[in-house]
Amino acid sequence: MRVQQAAPxxxxxxxxxxxxxxxxxxxxxxxxxxxxADLGAEVIKIENPDGxxxxxxxxPPFVRNAVTGENSDAAYFLAANRGKESVAIDITTPEGSKLxxxxxxxxxxxxxxxxxxxxxxYGLDYDSLRAExxxxxxxxxxxxxxxxxxxxxxxxxxxxQGMGGLMSVTGEPDSEPGGGPQRAGVALADILSGMYAxxxxxxxxxxxxxxxxxxxxxxxxxxxxxxxxxxxxxNYLTTGRAPGRMGKGxxxxxxxxxxxxxxxxxxLAVGNDTQFRRxxxxxxxxxxxxxPRFATIALRVAHRDVLVPMLEAITKTRSIDAWVSAMETVDxxxxxxxxxxxxxxxxxxxxxxxxxxxxxxxSQSVPSVANPIRFSVTPIRYxxxxxxxxxxxxxxLQRVLGVADEALRELAAQGAIQETP
Numbered sequence: 001m002r003v004q005q006a007a008p009x010x011x012x013x014x015x016x017x018x019x020x021x022x023x024x025x026x027x028x029x030x031x032x033x034x035x036x037a038d039l040g041a042e043v044i045k046i047e048n049p050d051g052x053x054x055x056x057x058x059x060p061p062f063v064r065n066a067v068t069g070e071n072s073d074a075a076y077f078l079a080a081n082r083g084k085e086s087v088a089i090d091i092t093t094p095e096g097s098k099l100x101x102x103x104x105x106x107x108x109x110x111x112x113x114x115x116x117x118x119x120x121x122y123g124l125d126y127d128s129l130r131a132e133x134x135x136x137x138x139x140x141x142x143x144x145x146x147x148x149x150x151x152x153x154x155x156x157x158x159x160x161q162g163m164g165g166l167m168s169v170t171g172e173p174d175s176e177p178g179g180g181p182q183r184a185g186v187a188l189a190d191i192l193s194g195m196y197a198x199x200x201x202x203x204x205x206x207x208x209x210x211x212x213x214x215x216x217x218x219x220x221x222x223x224x225x226x227x228x229x230x231x232x233x234x235n236y237l238t239t240g241r242a243p244g245r246m247g248k249g250x251x252x253x254x255x256x257x258x259x260x261x262x263x264x265x266x267x268l269a270v271g272n273d274t275q276f277r278r279x280x281x282x283x284x285x286x287x288x289x290x291x292p293r294f295a296t297i298a299l300r301v302a303h304r305d306v307l308v309p310m311l312e313a314i315t316k317t318r319s320i321d322a323w324v325s326a327m328e329t330v331d332x333x334x335x336x337x338x339x340x341x342x343x344x345x346x347x348x349x350x351x352x353x354x355x356x357x358x359x360x361x362x363s364q365s366v367p368s369v370a371n372p373i374r375f376s377v378t379p380i381r382y383x384x385x386x387x388x389x390x391x392x393x394x395x396x397l398q399r400v401l402g403v404a405d406e407a408l409r410e411l412a413a414q415g416a417i418q419e420t421p
């Protein structure tokens with residue numbers, strides 16, 4: 001695959017001219033700031049010179065240095081840090097914290113995911129900065145938010161998925177083989193928190209640019225997980241009964257889930273009564289479509305235990321491709337359950353350009369996954385891949401703060417900064 005060459009961001013990029021100071025690590029915060037970078041913001045990622053973002057070491061797998069053949073960064077780090085500039089500053093030193101404060105004064109947005117109050121001792125908390133920087137948009141992402149009895153607790157995705165109810169509705173029922181709570185296969189609490197954070201930052205920028213001030217955005221991962229329970233939360237709030245795990249089925253719609261084919265599994269997502277009757281016709285079983293027990297969604301849910309085994313016996317008789325073709329002909333949503341290698345081999349995924357190859361300092365190029373947003377006028381332009389630790393220390397400090405070469409050497413000698421050749 002051809003490597004996309006780094007190019008200057010177009011002036012028409014949605015966030016062109018917005019500068020973001022990124023004091024985050026792991027996933028929720030970096031996901032938010034990567035979104036902003038994709039949209040054209042200049043994102044300056046501050047990293048501890050001693051190893052940088054924790055995810056740089058969260059492997060295997062790792063990418064390899066093209067010259068030495070040794071491990072470079074973990075694939076985990078590559079997932080959430082493209083398009084950023086890495087500046088290695090030790091904020092625990094007086095000189096380092098002073099540099100970061102000076103950078104904050106030159107930025108529109110600061111994003112951090114330290115524990116509540118963790119930046120106050122360096123003078124980098126919101127209360128310390130807002131008097132001098134009233135237009136700064138300061139976004140804090142924590143496990144439990146800035147208030148409440150759990151505010152000082154550390155929050156991790158797995159923990160939040162459990163505490164926020166997601167694991168109680170994910171997996172097979174306790175009564176079934178393999179029953180019990182399951183976490184989602186990707187860190188959804190982290191990713192959704194990053195998405196909400198980037199959306200909130202955009203709204204705060206709109207408010208500020210319309211004549212308002214900067215403000216503090218408080219994103220708690222537990223809040224996000226509760227908010228995204230969606231219909232499952234409302235099923236409880238309207239009935240007083242907590243929904244349980246449905247495994248491969250759906251609480252409110254039948255048939256809507258995984259069904260066995262002759263050589264694997266497929267998804268049938270039959271969302272209305274008309275689709276159900278068309279599905280039955282495609283199965284050569286119009287009697288199922290006309291059965292009064294299955295006439296409506298509510299009746300199909302009530303007779304789930306009868307209908308689902310009936311359909312499973314039918315779907316086992318043909319291949320996945322045969323069923324996908326048959327259902328596509330009658331406009332019934334149906335598709336294979338792909339492994340991730342098959343996802344990236346899928347012609348639709350390929351046609352949409354979801355796999356990227358981006359330049360990388362150590363490995364020449366690294367794969368990446370495209371942002372799913374498609375603009376008609378201001379398309380996303382990808383530049384560099386994820387940065388090496390400290391790759392941009394000198395360039396950023398000179399460009400943004402005007403730090404001279406001699407001062408940079410002195411800061412490096414003091415251990416306040418680190419440069420990567």
